Amino acid sequence: MAAATLSFSLSLDPQQYHNKTGTAPASPIISTKHSHFPLHKSNHCQFSNFLSFSHSSSSPAPTTASSFLEDSFSTGRFLTNEELEKLKTLEHFVHFQELQSGFLWVRVMRPEEMDRTVSLLAESFSESMLLPVGYNKLLRFFVKQYLIERRAVMPHAATLIGFYRGKGESESGEDVDFAGTVEVCFDKRGANASPATPTPPKNSPYICNMTVRKERRRRGIGWHLLRASEELISQMSSSKEVYLHCRMIDEAPFNMYTKAGYSVVKTDNIIVLLTLQRRKHLMCKKLPVVDHPSESDVSGSVEELPS
Numbered sequence: 001m002a003a004a005t006l007s008f009s010l011s012l013d014p015q016q017y018h019n020k021t022g023t024a025p026a027s028p029i030i031s032t033k034h035s036h037f038p039l040h041k042s043n044h045c046q047f048s049n050f051l052s053f054s055h056s057s058s059s060p061a062p063t064t065a066s067s068f069l070e071d072s073f074s075t076g077r078f079l080t081n082e083e084l085e086k087l088k089t090l091e092h093f094v095h096f097q098e099l100q101s102g103f104l105w106v107r108v109m110r111p112e113e114m115d116r117t118v119s120l121l122a123e124s125f126s127e128s129m130l131l132p133v134g135y136n137k138l139l140r141f142f143v144k145q146y147l148i149e150r151r152a153v154m155p156h157a158a159t160l161i162g163f164y165r166g167k168g169e170s171e172s173g174e175d176v177d178f179a180g181t182v183e184v185c186f187d188k189r190g191a192n193a194s195p196a197t198p199t200p201p202k203n204s205p206y207i208c209n210m211t212v213r214k215e216r217r218r219r220g221i222g223w224h225l226l227r228a229s230e231e232l233i234s235q236m237s238s239s240k241e242v243y244l245h246c247r248m249i250d251e252a253p254f255n256m257y258t259k260a261g262y263s264v265v266k267t268d269n270i271i272v273l274l275t276l277q278r279r280k281h282l283m284c285k286k287l288p289v290v291d292h293p294s295e296s297d298v299s300g301s302v303e304e305l306p307s
């Protein structure tokens with residue numbers, strides 16, 4: 001992997017998302033242009049993850065006008081009309097799902113949620129890589145750099161986060177958990193500068209860095225993070241072939257992705273092991289063509305979010 005990237009990449013994905021309540025995860029990818037994270041090499045798994053969220057509860061409060069548009073302008077970057085439209089799509093995207101044990105809302109991460117997303121990803125990355133606790137601070141630093149860089153390429157990529165509330169828990173914000181995250185790249189401009197191997201086509205949508213907080217796994221959250229990613233891709237990209245990486249040793253996400261309709265298109269050569277990296281599968285799924293994405297039965301609006 002290029003010297004300038006730190007990446008985690010998660011994958012997962014089941015094919016029958018309808019009213020599914022199962023479980024399934026993926027692995028993350030982190031990559032920053034300015035970072036050289038030695039651990040990355042030893043694991044080789046591009047986990048550009050944002051894997052673990054802090055435990056603190058948070059209400060998925062409705063999106064306000066403060067969001068992406070202002071943020072993007074403040075970067076000084078020129079945005080075309082098409083990019084502005086896509087930013088609006090990201091801003092208003094919400095995937096809601098009632099699960100067997102609770103309720104899940106998935107939407108794009110806001111700036112003030114970055115630190116919690118960093119915590120979740122760093123925790124997940126650490127878990128996947130079996131890293132000693134001593135690396136946590138450094139890991140969080142690199143994950144944050146990565147997230148900042150990825151946010152700057154919106155609307156060509158986006159970090160989604162999922163909030164979960166168990167049935168029977170109060171509807172107040174205190175019982176809403178920051179439960180998982182996933183990153184979605186929509187096109188070449190949103191692609192990672194140093195992609196994991198086997199290399200996916202740069203122009204195609206790509207899903208990575210999926211993670212669900214340990215205490216909330218096996219409830220269908222991973223499955224619906226994947227489904228939300230695919231829905232958003234359908235709205236943001238004309239390309240219907242979605243790619244993701246999954247490490248060969250990661251049974252849970254592999255099961256999920258297979259169940260979701262992803263197939264292995266290429267696998268790392270065994271020689272990869274000489275670089276102290278785990279072997280990965282590159283998996284792909286062709287999304288069905290949806291004439292009217294808004295007809296989705298699971299996407300909601302911000303007004304549906306608990307306040």
Ligand SMILES: CC(=O)SCCNC(=O)CCNC(=O)[C@H](O)C(C)(C)COP(=O)(O)OP(=O)(O)OC[C@H]1O[C@@H](n2cnc3c(N)ncnc32)[C@H](O)[C@@H]1OP(=O)(O)O
Nearest residue numbers: 010011022023024025026027210212218219220222223256
């Ligand atoms: C592209 C990428 O990002 S790859 C990186 C994937 N991320 C990781 O590996 C990080 C660590 N793992 C996790 O965060 C979680 O385990 C995830 C994200 C993989 C799965 O999240 P969950 O919310 O637990 O998954 P969910 O409950 O939706 O399960 C969906 C399906 O995945 C499969 N699955 C999930 N967990 C497991 C498991 N422990 N063992 C076997 N299969 C599993 C099953 O097929 C399941 O369907 P089922 O419940 O009907 O059997």
